[in-house]
Amino acid sequence: MKRLLVLIAMVGLALPGVRAGQVATELHFCLHSEPKTFDPLLVDDVNSETIRYLTGGVLIRIDRKTQQLTPELAASWEVDRAGRRIAFHLRPNLKFSDGTPFSAEDVAYTMKRLMDPETHSPTADPFRSSDAPAQITVSGTLTVSILFGAPVSGLERLFDQVAITSARSPLKTAAVLGPYSVAEYKPGAEVLLSRNPNYWKVDVQGVRLPYIDRIRLEIQRNRDIELVRFRRGELDLISSLDADTFDDLAKVAPRSVFDAGASLESEMMWFNQAPSAPLPAYKLAWFQSTAFRRAVSEAINRADICRIVYRGRARPAEGPISPANRFWFNAALKPHAYDVASSRRRLESDGFRIRNGRLYDREGHPVEFSVVTNAGNHNRERIASMLQQDLEAIGIRLNVVTLDFPSLIERITKTFDYESCLLGLTNFDLDPSAQMNVWLSSAANHQWNPSQKQPATAWEAEIDKLVRAQAGETRAEVRKRYFDRVQQIVWEQAPFLYLVTKDSLTGISPEVQNSSPVAMTPQAFWNIEFLRKQVPPAGSR
Amino acid sequence: MKRSQLVAISILAVLLVAALVSGAARADSHARQFRDLPEARPSSAFPLGTDDLGRDRLSRLLFATGISLVLAPAAAVLATVLAALVGGMAGYFGRWWDKCTVRVIDLMLSLPWLFLLLAARALLPLNAPPVASLAMTYGLLAVLGWAGPARVVRAGTLRLRQSAFVLQATAEGCGALRILWRHVIPNLKPLLLAQFWTTIPVFILAEANLGLLGLSASEPFPTWGNLLRELQNPFSVRLESFAPLAVVMLSVACFKLATPSQERYT
Numbered sequence: 001m002k003r004l005l006v007l008i009a010m011v012g013l014a015l016p017g018v019r020a021g022q023v024a025t026e027l028h029f030c031l032h033s034e035p036k037t038f039d040p041l042l043v044d045d046v047n048s049e050t051i052r053y054l055t056g057g058v059l060i061r062i063d064r065k066t067q068q069l070t071p072e073l074a075a076s077w078e079v080d081r082a083g084r085r086i087a088f089h090l091r092p093n094l095k096f097s098d099g100t101p102f103s104a105e106d107v108a109y110t111m112k113r114l115m116d117p118e119t120h121s122p123t124a125d126p127f128r129s130s131d132a133p134a135q136i137t138v139s140g141t142l143t144v145s146i147l148f149g150a151p152v153s154g155l156e157r158l159f160d161q162v163a164i165t166s167a168r169s170p171l172k173t174a175a176v177l178g179p180y181s182v183a184e185y186k187p188g189a190e191v192l193l194s195r196n197p198n199y200w201k202v203d204v205q206g207v208r209l210p211y212i213d214r215i216r217l218e219i220q221r222n223r224d225i226e227l228v229r230f231r232r233g234e235l236d237l238i239s240s241l242d243a244d245t246f247d248d249l250a251k252v253a254p255r256s257v258f259d260a261g262a263s264l265e266s267e268m269m270w271f272n273q274a275p276s277a278p279l280p281a282y283k284l285a286w287f288q289s290t291a292f293r294r295a296v297s298e299a300i301n302r303a304d305i306c307r308i309v310y311r312g313r314a315r316p317a318e319g320p321i322s323p324a325n326r327f328w329f330n331a332a333l334k335p336h337a338y339d340v341a342s343s344r345r346r347l348e349s350d351g352f353r354i355r356n357g358r359l360y361d362r363e364g365h366p367v368e369f370s371v372v373t374n375a376g377n378h379n380r381e382r383i384a385s386m387l388q389q390d391l392e393a394i395g396i397r398l399n400v401v402t403l404d405f406p407s408l409i410e411r412i413t414k415t416f417d418y419e420s421c422l423l424g425l426t427n428f429d430l431d432p433s434a435q436m437n438v439w440l441s442s443a444a445n446h447q448w449n450p451s452q453k454q455p456a457t458a459w460e461a462e463i464d465k466l467v468r469a470q471a472g473e474t475r476a477e478v479r480k481r482y483f484d485r486v487q488q489i490v491w492e493q494a495p496f497l498y499l500v501t502k503d504s505l506t507g508i509s510p511e512v513q514n515s516s517p518v519a520m521t522p523q524a525f526w527n528i529e530f531l532r533k534q535v536p537p538a539g540s541r
Numbered sequence: 542m543k544r545s546q547l548v549a550i551s552i553l554a555v556l557l558v559a560a561l562v563s564g565a566a567r568a569d570s571h572a573r574q575f576r577d578l579p580e581a582r583p584s585s586a587f588p589l590g591t592d593d594l595g596r597d598r599l600s601r602l603l604f605a606t607g608i609s610l611v612l613a614p615a616a617a618v619l620a621t622v623l624a625a626l627v628g629g630m631a632g633y634f635g636r637w638w639d640k641c642t643v644r645v646i647d648l649m650l651s652l653p654w655l656f657l658l659l660a661a662r663a664l665l666p667l668n669a670p671p672v673a674s675l676a677m678t679y680g681l682l683a684v685l686g687w688a689g690p691a692r693v694v695r696a697g698t699l700r701l702r703q704s705a706f707v708l709q710a711t712a713e714g715c716g717a718l719r720i721l722w723r724h725v726i727p728n729l730k731p732l733l734l735a736q737f738w739t740t741i742p743v744f745i746l747a748e749a750n751l752g753l754l755g756l757s758a759s760e761p762f763p764t765w766g767n768l769l770r771e772l773q774n775p776f777s778v779r780l781e782s783f784a785p786l787a788v789v790m791l792s793v794a795c796f797k798l799a800t801p802s803q804e805r806y807t
Contacts, residue, residue, distance in 0.1 A: 244777060245776075304576050307576075308576060308579050308593065308594060370667040372667065375754055375755035376754060376755045378755075382593065382594055385574070385594055386574065388572075399667065399671070400760040401667050401759055402759065403662075403663055404659050404663060
């Protein structure tokens with residue numbers, strides 16, 4: 001009888017449907033290259049960011065679904081009206097993964113280390129609103145306030161990136177407050193994360209989160225292999241699918257693919273307007289003409305690009321902010337309409353003439369220019385090919401040039417030896433302050449005419465004024481008004497021709513429950529602590 | 542000429558004629574996008590269906606075939622001429638000239654071709670029309686591809702230099718250039734011809750590699766390389782997508798079969 005009971009117990013452990021917790025559950029997915037660091041304050045790559053998201057405990061989290069701020073380690077917080085000081089009131093009785101108690105001292109330690117120039121933390125950059133050092137004041141064990149030298153725009157949102165590390169733990173940055181901690185790292189092969197036994201969150205039934213015991217992150221650079229492994233059921237999640245792959249997967253496993261709607265990624269084109277560019281003066285004059293840029297934009301059939309290149313899993317883009325960015329998107333804007341007749345009228349009003357199907361400028365130069373893009377990106381090459389046919393309708397000859405990525409970057413950032421460029425844009429941060437390095441005319445990333453000493457045009461001067469004003473403002477609605485105007489100017493002047501906003505496409509195994517993919521990264525596992533994994537029947541894989 | 546060579550050359554000729562006739566019948570048929578018919582199945586209008594932008598696959602395949610069958614042999618001619626000049630002079634004049642040439646050949650053969658091609662291609666003018674960019678791509682292949690044949694030509698010339706008829710010509714007071722031009726090069730003809738034929742498939746495959754990386758002809762020109770990219774996604778591949786692969790394999794096999802034997806020389 002005793003043997004029978006043991007046997008029943010052993011069979012019970014191997015069967016599906018046994019109580020969660022009796023059989024360890026493991027989630028598998030891929031990192032696309034080696035994480036550069038496990039120190040959460042030094043993260044500046046996507047893979048390290050994934051580890052930080054899964055292991056780091058933060059004071060405030062941006063809920064990826066609602067895009068609202070939610071309290072995490074801080075039960076509440078206050079920001080003063082000037083936007084310089086933030087005070088946190090921490091949750092009591094929290095512990096790091098190694099059992100070290102969490103207190104305001106840890107927040108102070110983390111912030112001091114973050115703001116220390118010697119740390120060289122990329123996460124600290126948005127906090128550096130002035131040269132004055134931040135003053136950190138600890139009051140008791142659960143209250144800490146930080147005073148910055150100047151107002152920091154969107155201050156509280158920046159804490160989504162600041163994972164708190166322990167001031168006292170002997171494990172240093174390996175002691176974490178997030179749902180998982182790093183259990184094992186095999187360089188070049190995988191990172192194994194195990195459940196943090198001291199994680200503070202519980203579900204509505206009082207069960208301690210996260211539900212899944214381990215996460216195995218395999219380091220896999222080859223997206224095709226990743227896809228094959230996902231199809232075989234060896235991986236549970238796959239993010240940032242392209243539309244072709246998404247459709248292929250949907251045919252064989254419709255329950256495993258999710259289209260979360262508009263993402264924060266868009267494709268765009270711009271003309272080189274830099275006066276120092278080695279271009280003939282007449283071409284520079286075309287590119288600097290708003291009428292020319294708008295005419296080109298109106299000749300582009302964005303709906304066709306969405307339908308053909310992205311199989312309907314994209315939408316014509318309105319401007320620099322995707323509709324997925326709910327607060328900052330300027331809903332009054334619509335994508336530039338596809339209107340060849342209007343495009344021709346604009347060109348004629350700007351002195352261009354069409355003769356025998358070719359467009360000529362007022363000096364008689366035939367309008368022909370090249371667009372550079374990175375080789376190997378099949379979607380961009382297809383877009384470029386469609387642009388060729390679209391622009392032919394207004395008599396423009398477009399030469400498509402695909403370059404290896406380093407050569408492309410060299411041309412668009414150093415030599416400026418290009419005429420127009422087709423590339424993608426991904427906004428990881430919802431807050432427009434993160435785009436200051438693009439919109440300020442003095443910025444090196446002001447792609448169409450970088451590093452200007454004085455704004456070259458009145459509208460660029462106005463953008464400069466607006467983005468500076470929004471950065472120094474703390475009232476969200478006022479900032480929104482300023483940035484809506486920036487979007488309006490960009491729409492009118494078309495320094496970037498926004499083409500499409502791609503959908504956020506993910507693959508999630510049907511064994512993973514409670515998933516709810518979103519536009520923001522990490523799309524598939526933003527609610528990692530609530531994900532459950534059904535244990536497959538023995539031998540089902 | 543052997544029967545197999547005759548068959549191979551006939552097949553290549555048929556392919557070339559089909560490509561030229563198709564191109565002459567409708568010059569832009571490879572580029573025109575039928576946007577309401579992307580990825581259409583084969584039909585009477587589109588015997589191989591359409592690609593993902595709604596372009597006629599057959600027209601594109603024939604256009605690419607024409608390009609490769611014209612430009613690859615042209616590049617092979619250029620590479621063979623360079624090989625004949627460099628290898629012939631090294632073999633015949635010997636001494637420091639030979640030593641230097643051998644080092645240069647070794648250097649050329651040890652260079653990572655693909656990266657060199659990428660670098661060279663990045664320097665091409667951006668506004669070159671597609672046909673010019675394609676010609677430049679093949680030109681680069683020729684300029685970078687002469688070293689292998691040059692080594693063979695040098696070895697052949699070395700042997701000829703010590704042959705009885707060259708010794709006799711030297712003894713009778715013939716000048717070096719006259720001997721090279723009248724006696725050595727004519728005797729190298731079978732060797733050069735063999736090098737020419739063996740170089741063509743090498744260039745075809747090199748272009749296909751560049752095309753697979755998206756670095757061959759620019760849009761809307763199709764080449765065998767960029768047509769083969771359709772096979773990159775094994776999950777969505779269709780039977781008709783294998784047509785370019787079949788034509789490339791057939792052509793490369795034909796070029797190999799058409800390569801004359803070097804027995805006459807050796």
